[in-house]
Amino acid sequence: MIIVLKPGATEKEIDHVMDRIKELGLTPHLSKGQERSIIGVIGDDRLIANQPFRAIPGVEDVVPILAPWKLAGREFKKADTIVDVSGVKVGGKKLAIMAGPCAVEKKELTVGIAQEVKAAGASILRGGAYKPRTSPYAFQGLGNEGLDFLAEAKKATGLPVVSEILDPRDIEFFLAKTDIIQIGARNMQNFELLKEVGAYDKPVLLKRGLSATIKEWLMAAEYIMSRGNKNVMLCERGIRTFESQYRNTLDLSAVPALKELSHLPVIVDPSHATGKWAMVAPLAKAAVAAGADGLLIEVHSNPECALCDGEESLKPAKFKELMKDLKKIAEAVGREL
Amino acid sequence: MIIVLKPGATEKEIDHVMDRIKELGLTPHLSKGQERSIIGVIGDDRLIANQPFRAIPGVEDVVPILAPWKLAGREFKKADTIVDVSGVKVGGKKLAIMAGPCAVEKKELTVGIAQEVKAAGASILRGGAYKPRTSPYAFQGLGNEGLDFLAEAKKATGLPVVSEILDPRDIEFFLAKTDIIQIGARNMQNFELLKEVGAYDKPVLLKRGLSATIKEWLMAAEYIMSRGNKNVMLCERGIRTFESQYRNTLDLSAVPALKELSHLPVIVDPSHATGKWAMVAPLAKAAVAAGADGLLIEVHSNPECALCDGEESLKPAKFKELMKDLKKIAEAVGREL
């Protein structure tokens, strides 16, 4: 950590900062510059990252040098993490395609869609049972019954299931009936929920918050991992910007950036990012070309009657077509579908 | 609601859209334009706001005409809401100043700060017992014991207490020991938590999410109010932008905008918005000038040793000085302190 002093910092102020650093068990190194003096602090940045050095008179700025995460970082673990989802490997050479309806509606519909996405080559079934909706008057999901329908679909197809948790009090249902617990964008910094899913070894799909930086996202992963659960997958799903032509702005730069900073698998969700089914295919292909380890794609057999997000859902035939194109892109970047 | 059709929409497509609208119990009115045709939909927009009309072939766009909220809106209730916080009125002519430490640390310190902010004219004590921290390695708050210290401070000073809840499982502690339950920025769309606090009539301070639009924020208020709790206060605390000179960008335009759209009281938190104590005073004054009903300000007797956010805390003497200036601004805009 580097502490930058104000141009007019007095000797007394500087001594006080030096003392404060020593009190914390660290070693300060003062370098006097022509216009600014700085103090280098040797020791574990993370221990002092939350100390309010900027509140001390004479201090202008504090510049951290070390990344604030540990377990989620590439430095801590060089090799790519491969998460085993009930037999399906996520993070290796083979891409993981997670597909299905935004919200689980009826049992037969859910099983039907599961069969179609499996036939097209998907390896994991997605479906929302508890739905976080902007409006309290919108369909809130079937809840626990929805998880049962997903379990039926798994029985019928063998596809492992991913579904989103909203409330820590529902954890037992999710442990019993899903293969991946999804933390949605709106809950990326719901730290109590992160701690809850961190207490088990059930795989977690951690979506990026609407305006979360890469750093905050990795720190959210760190919350889960520091509780013991190492099976974390990151999911880019678009960030909030000024552009209103599509629902969110898919940030594909996050894929190579995460691959450098972290060892965790990176999944991309082009459906929620764009909110428009016609944009899903080009961005799904782009995500694979950028190096993503998998995709989360909404598929619905009758989008115009879907109870949630029908506007961004692909019909099964379109999904099948996309899977063929993705196979070619995957091969072009040395991956498999 | 207006449904805008694509330029080349066929008769068959248009008929299908018209049928779909009638199925939903609403009345469509088709207007054929030179370049685009549109369908006006008479009836309650809110019932159909979540129907995926954009998924229907021939539809280009859907334009809502009614605001998506009801209970939180000025149209529903013309008069300003005044929330009674254990005798302190929030939303009337007199401004509500909520002050205290970011995090509750020790009993004596908490009581001491409470006495100082009371002496300076604050009417409510703020203090965090459960702290949402970006890093799992940072101080997470004293939890329930922190609420006890706040209760002690209330006993000593008579100041009602506001503190942030993170987990719906803690609701009983908050009902018993606080006067206002705060929903923090990171939980503004933690809908399960909103539903939980909506089930009681305990006043709620609802902070704006880091990248929440005014609409989403009012919809979060609607979640609480639609469960029965009408005692909601909104708190602007800065939004996330590209600017990195200060922690967040305080959005004071939200104050007059909310005053027009809603009847709920509006509080401003300049401390978290800026993250720098030297910027708190000018922005606190600006907030009052813009029409805010109150302020949330961090005060700590020894900021450089604070366990959380010391960099943005005012010392009691500075706070006292600020209160004097605020009195003048309040009078200049026809309010009282």
Place this chain on the structure above:
Amino acid sequence: MIIVLKPGATEKEIDHVMDRIKELGLTPHLSKGQERSIIGVIGDDRLIANQPFRAIPGVEDVVPILAPWKLAGREFKKADTIVDVSGVKVGGKKLAIMAGPCAVEKKELTVGIAQEVKAAGASILRGGAYKPRTSPYAFQGLGNEGLDFLAEAKKATGLPVVSEILDPRDIEFFLAKTDIIQIGARNMQNFELLKEVGAYDKPVLLKRGLSATIKEWLMAAEYIMSRGNKNVMLCERGIRTFESQYRNTLDLSAVPALKELSHLPVIVDPSHATGKWAMVAPLAKAAVAAGADGLLIEVHSNPECALCDGEESLKPAKFKELMKDLKKIAEAVGREL
């Protein structure tokens, strides 16, 4: 255009709005709703888009229905525009790869890089002679002499040349010595410069502004096209967001969105978007997979000594390798390199 009236709009107010519309030569259609009344305006939206209807008492909102552009839109011209750049076609099946140094430095260096990018398969040479730099103390480019060096490189390799103009007073130099005039991000709404390049038929590469919406960008293209120059190419180069892990956030959703809204070719610049050479290759591949018509890539034979943006430049060997990978992606999406 739809004019939404306030809930309490009086008859007199409504009549006044109706009269105002008729004065403008348009036809108003009033629809009275349960909570809100609206007025549909038949006629060319574009004529009235700038009328201050919101300033009229009783008006709550104005919702445009038609896109504000004409010449740049897909409705105006269905077929993809293919721009002929001195024989190189941009916008057709074959991708256009524009590569070269950020800034032109020395004649030999420029010719050398041109020969290397040509050997690797690039079809157009990029190079900055006039450089827009954030700091007045940074290298500002060689100016007109730089354009001469580019002309030399063109003579040696046959590659057409693209370079950025900053000042309308330099137009003659650019007409004489370049094949494409680039309008940089910072000048996307420098309307006088747009009008100037619109007066000729020299191809223009119009970069997206740092925080320009798709609409504003197409309106900037409309400025050029409405002056007579139809040879416009759009270039996505990253937008400004809160994320600081990379210089800008490359918005690849813009590619399919523009392909739907407009007939103009779309180029992507992953070098400026990321500011980091190691991120250029994955995002270049993603851009082609998303449907881009070409790429703008910085190549420098000695990046660590480059006078501008060396940090994002690929060495010729890396560029050659990338071209091989791009060939595979191009084929996977039915394009050629």
Place this chain on the structure above:
Amino acid sequence: MIIVLKPGATEKEIDHVMDRIKELGLTPHLSKGQERSIIGVIGDDRLIANQPFRAIPGVEDVVPILAPWKLAGREFKKADTIVDVSGVKVGGKKLAIMAGPCAVEKKELTVGIAQEVKAAGASILRGGAYKPRTSPYAFQGLGNEGLDFLAEAKKATGLPVVSEILDPRDIEFFLAKTDIIQIGARNMQNFELLKEVGAYDKPVLLKRGLSATIKEWLMAAEYIMSRGNKNVMLCERGIRTFESQYRNTLDLSAVPALKELSHLPVIVDPSHATGKWAMVAPLAKAAVAAGADGLLIEVHSNPECALCDGEESLKPAKFKELMKDLKKIAEAVGREL
């Protein structure tokens, strides 16, 4: 400047970085840390700010310590700059209120508005002659004739005039007919225009770019000042964010931040920031409370027929009322109107 090395940087790589720094005439200081080593560079940061150190193998990051500006900074000049605008002082105890129509339309109208704003207490007349419009089909201003009308209004009232320049080729007109040359938000990084106005000593009102950081804004001021023109005033006019309830998000935190970093006067434009006349008064008051040195406010005698931005213009009677309120706020913060 601090150069942070990658964890696995080799001795050879480190030596190469050290050599590169010495070649540039600077002195490197290597500090080996437990996880990261860093190199402190003594000397003028500004000389090397544009060196591509990140392109050198083994370098992870470069952290500047000194601000990149010089002349615009508070360190260079401690005392507040007071700009003399034809006798009206901007930046001192007395606030400068610049008011008038968005666009100059007719001579009589312009003179009439000038008389009204003067009567209400404004000290400078604003009016646009050359208008930067998003659409090429919108009213583009009267041009040079508009400047003549402003000159007439000045003759009639004695009010100095501020108007926006778009093209460096018009500089002579502005030098002859205006008292302040305005650089608009869209041209904040039109560096050729900045250099042009920097060549004279005519006062310049430099608006913040739509997504310009405080740093970039001060660097734009530095462009003007480094050419010799020290009479620069900064004008905050709202930044671009995700919020769409108002046109832009007025960033009042910029006022105290600029007051700390720079000695230049700070003006606030609540009219363009909000785009809604009803929000102008509360934000004008807030700006003065936050410490602004003046305001730029749109006033039009018949907003609903204004050719530009009528929706955000105050009628003269409303402006007069606002001026009375501003007087009270000014006094509350120790200023005068």
